[in-house]
Amino acid sequence: MEIKKVGVLGCGLMGSGIAQVAAMAGFDVTALEVEQKYLDKGFAGIEKSLAKFVERGPEKGGITAQQKDEARAHLKGTTNKQDLADCDIIIEAIIENVPQKKEMYTSLDGIVKKECIFATNTSSICVTELLGATKRPERFIGLHFFNPVPLMKLVEVVRTIATDGEVYETAYEFAKKLGKVPVRTSDKTGFIVNRLLVPYLLDAIRAYEEGVGSIEDIDNAMKLGCGYPMGPFTLLDFVGLDTTYYITHVMHDEFKERRFASPPLLKRMVMAGWYGRKSGKGFYDYADPAKPVAGRF
Numbered sequence: 532m533e534i535k536k537v538g539v540l541g542c543g544l545m546g547s548g549i550a551q552v553a554a555m556a557g558f559d560v561t562a563l564e565v566e567q568k569y570l571d572k573g574f575a576g577i578e579k580s581l582a583k584f585v586e587r588g589p590e591k592g593g594i595t596a597q598q599k600d601e602a603r604a605h606l607k608g609t610t611n612k613q614d615l616a617d618c619d620i621i622i623e624a625i626i627e628n629v630p631q632k633k634e635m636y637t638s639l640d641g642i643v644k645k646e647c648i649f650a651t652n653t654s655s656i657c658v659t660e661l662l663g664a665t666k667r668p669e670r671f672i673g674l675h676f677f678n679p680v681p682l683m684k685l686v687e688v689v690r691t692i693a694t695d696g697e698v699y700e701t702a703y704e705f706a707k708k709l710g711k712v713p714v715r716t717s718d719k720t721g722f723i724v725n726r727l728l729v730p731y732l733l734d735a736i737r738a739y740e741e742g743v744g745s746i747e748d749i750d751n752a753m754k755l756g757c758g759y760p761m762g763p764f765t766l767l768d769f770v771g772l773d774t775t776y777y778i779t780h781v782m783h784d785e786f787k788e789r790r791f792a793s794p795p796l797l798k799r800m801v802m803a804g805w806y807g808r809k810s811g812k813g814f815y816d817y818a819d820p821a822k823p824v825a826g827r828f
């Protein structure tokens with residue numbers, strides 16, 4: 532089967548990024564949100580990102596002004612689920628909440644054509660739990676993108692025990708057509724990246740709690756000692772402490788291992804509403820976003 536029309540559920544950070552890369556790759560994209568104001572916010576982010584690609588220019592991996600206009604012409608926003616009826620693939624990137632995701636899939640299942648592939652961008656929820664909300668379990672997969680979607684090359688393509696082989700290969704090829712590098716993985720909580728990344732990030736917090744080093748020093752150590760683009764605390768603030776805290780619950784619930792359990796400090800920061808960069812404060816204070824100041828806890 533050929534994918535031509537893409538639906539994206541949710542136009543937040545991940546959804547808008549997915550909609551953008553699909554439009555840049557020449558697919559017709561319809562993004563669904565519950566209210567126009569969320570579409571406006573998501574599309575403003577896309578506009579900013581496309582402008583950065585134009586600034587960079589095609590010779591350095593960016594795009595031309597004409598390519599930007601073409602990408603924009605492929606993008607539509609809607610608050611009406613009926614507008615997704617003829618999509619070939621729908622990628623869901625709404626809030627990480629099982630009942631809300633299930634409700635969304637169930638309502639779309641009756642609207643969207645039966646050949647359409649349903650994909651979830653969940654980072655930790657069991658894909659198999661979600662497919663039960665539809666009558667198309669064999670056409671249900673995980674497509675896990677990384678933040679910032681326009682820059683990060685990886686997509687985890689997640690197969691469940693119910694996934695049809697041809698559907699899986701179609702989704703894998705689709706990820707390539709988006710200009711991404713797909714990796715094959717199965718529906719084990721956290722897939723490949725979070726299975727390895729989450730214990731590392733949580734260990735960085737434990738190391739800080741145990742006085743191994745300051746936040747800046749641990750960040751610098753991992754950046755300069757291992758060549759990581761961001762130290763663990765910068766990355767935690769970037770991913771969102773609320774998101775990470777949520778993932779720890781799902782992973783700890785699945786594996787019952789301490790390495791996936793939230794350290795006390797992470798819990799307290801989330802309780803205090805310090806979610807990282809998006810809330811203005813996390814392990815760093817972003818009062819001046821250009822000069823984050825590391826906290827002392």
Ligand code: CAA
Nearest residue numbers: 580581583584587654676677678679681682725760761770
């Ligand atoms: N769209 C387009 N261009 C963008 C952009 C965007 N959203 N954001 C930045 N750019 C451009 C910048 O303008 C800049 O362009 P020039 O080179 O022309 O100046 C270029 O990209 C590089 O940006 P920066 O200099 O600001 O930053 P950088 O070189 O440090 O790269 C980064 C930024 C790619 C985010 C890098 O820091 C990085 O790889 N960090 C790690 C990110 C990561 O690990 N993400 C995964 C998180 S885990 C997750 O998402 C999954 C989960 O389940 C939780």
